[in-house]
Amino acid sequence: MDFDFPMLKQEIKTAAMQAFDEMNKTCQDDRVIAFALYSDEGAMTVCPAVNTEAHLDGIVESDPEHALYYKFEPAEWRFEGQGAEEGFGAICAKLRSFILTEEPSARHESGRFVTFREALYETCIEALEELVRSGIFSSVVGRDIIVLFAVSDYEFETDAYMRMIRRLNADDTIRKECAAYVKEWSV
Template identity: 30%
Template sequence: MKLDLEKLREQIEVAVKNAFLIIIEKEKDIYSFALYSDENCETLSVESNTLEYLKKAKIDNEEEDSDHYSKYSLEEWDYSITKDINTFSDINKLLKEHFNLISFENKKEEKIFLKFQTSFYDVCVEVLSKLKSEGFFKEKLGKEIFITFGVTEYEFESSKQREIVKTLNDNKYAEEYLNWMNTL
């Protein structure tokens, strides 16, 4: 089964828009929004964080450099904001079916999957970039936010992560994130 990436791109865009609208209906205080997947490309979801939750994280975590880590690391964000959002259920069903058909019994299958993984992650970033360039996020929320793409249990190379942040942000958050990355 080969996934049609163009059709998937359209589905992701609709799901992201709907998820963002649900989030800002509940939380006007958000400063961040992320689309994220897993290393097997079986799931896709969104995450967001609020300034209030960030303040609480700063109080709870007194480690040096925890401010930036809490602010920009998806695993530190408030998962309660997005726990009931199911705009990705059809996409996730399709992704899971696609992954279950891969045997990984030979190098060729593995190469095919890795090519798909790269393409899929690129599509996710492209969708966010398109919505950002169209002004979707700023128009709906009324302010600039930090936008990113992440993968659970997987870490992009530093240069790739920088590229994602630069592509999706042209605001104070991008500058602050990139300066923080330089200290790591």
């Protein structure tokens, strides 16, 4: 497999920082409480998602029984796929091009494709982990926020998901709430 994952990680970090900054500025009157990167099972996308306190409060008020789902599911967040559109667009174009030209067996779940997909997911998690360690999120908003990686139409093994949560979130409250979410929703 001839794909430059270290370069991709830098591109993801740059786009993620830009997206977070853009969405934080957009939400001046609403506290940003979560940032995620998400991909798809076909490994052709990487996109950002951001949630805000008012959005979460509003959706939970109308459906309190599913509060943890709304808190930890980026598809339910206020901004999905917004921010750093040019940077993430270039990343997605690169991934699609590789999958469609270099990895035609992707549709067949070949060993090569699975290896590529897992490397992409790990690259996204590593990029987020480096951003968390640099303090980029907490320094901008003044507190810890939920940080995670998700994949649409794909279920992580519970242990793998919780390892990712621990890597990206030092806050014990976030970890405990996410563990309750996983137990309830079987991520």
